[in-house]
Amino acid sequence: MxxxxxxxxxxxxxxxxxxxxxxxxxxxxxxxxxxxxxxxxxxxxxxxxxxxxxxxxxxxxxxxxxxxxxxxxTGELGQSMFFHEPIADLLATRLPPTLLLMLMSALLSLIIAVPLAAWSAVRNSGLSDTLVRTFTAVFQGTPIFFVATVFIVLFGIRLKIFPVAGYGNTPWEHVVSLFLPSLALALGIVPVLMRSLRTALIDALNSEYVSFARAKGLLHRTVWLHYALRNASISGLSVLSIQVSYLAGGTLVVENVFAIPGMGTFLMKGILNRDFPIVQASALVFALLVILVYLLTDVAYKLLDPRVRLK
Structure with missing residues (x-):
């Protein structure tokens, strides 16, 4: 290792x-x-x-x-041409909101996709399965900015449940402020993640080792969690890690729609102002984030399945 x-x-x-x-x-x-x-x-x-x-x-x-x-x-990222501040200091304030946004989006996508995939796999080819797949397909074809705008109008302006802009000052306000942006990002991942988990769960439920576990009289919950879902999670983990690039790109849209002071708005200002140090530093940060997630995914493979050899 x-x-x-x-x-x-x-x-x-x-x-x-x-x-x-x-x-x-x-x-x-x-x-x-x-x-x-x-x-x-x-x-x-x-x-x-x-x-x-x-x-x-x-x-x-x-x-x-x-x-x-x-x-x-030398680690000298330079100074912003327009903010007249060191890039490192600017990144220190802009990076946390984006990291929290990406983390919440990944968690919400799992919370939504796993139950839908399990429900759809159990009712394979049934009416419920068709409805779930149709529902997720609709969100897959819907642009992020449209979903984000609908959320702002519905939950922010009409119902006044969530704030429509900003990041807040306390940890709880951070979470509340990022809920709608995270949900908008997560709904773009859910269809791909749900289909992958559904296929993997159907294969696992029809496999010999699951049939053998049922024949031994193991509890239904044990069969699902220990045999079916655990093996299907490797497929879901692969899809989720690939979607990190989508999350990184999605922050550009979502953060600008919700006026979140994160890396997305930071990079956009750098592009519009042609602030070379900002754009170069932001691109490096996003690249390192994606690479780090891929590295952690490989380690997670080994933890989920000890038979996997890391090369």
Missing amino acids: LRFLLRRLVLLVPVVLGTATLTFLLMHLSPGDPARTYLGEHATPEAIAALRQQWGLDQPLLIQYLHFLRDLV
Whole structure:
């Protein structure tokens, strides 16, 4: 296990380098001038040239890239061009809301998908199974921003149950404020997760080891939890880990709709303002989050099924 973890950590280096390089090239080769954006369209050429020199944008692209790699290796993420604050300090305040949002979305997707999958698997090809699959298919084809907007109008404006914007000040307010955004994100994952768990549960319930467990007279709950659901959970874990990329991208939409001060709104402001340090740091953080989840998923495989060999 330790050798596997060390090998995966070593593999992080080219992934992080590739992500950083791609982000750097996309930002520097895209049209527009950060200095002109910052100073406004009425700025003089002299003022724009002075600001470009201050930010180092007047240097050749290769020199800028080497400086960027130097700062990346030393852990110096730089300073925001528009906020005039260190990127590390900005990330420290923006990252927690996004992490909590992604965690709550994953938990809500499991809370919804597991019972639906179990219900559908037991009533395979029945009316209930058809209704569940139809219900989940509708949400799979619905855009996140539409679901989020409906939630705001229904639960925030009409019923006034949940706040429609912000993050709150206390831990409880954080959870309450992120419930609707998390639910909007989770409903996009539920259809894929439910179908995967349903198929795995049907296969498990029709397997020989489950039939043997029933023949031994084991309790129905024991057969379900210890044999069927435990084996099906490996399939669900795979799907959930893959959907982390969806969650990371979904935060861009949901956080901007609900005005959450997280990484999604942070990255969007960086893109609109062409704030290179913000965009580069945010892309690296999202990439590291996805890679870390994949690493934890491999470890969870081993815990769920000791027969799995980590390579």
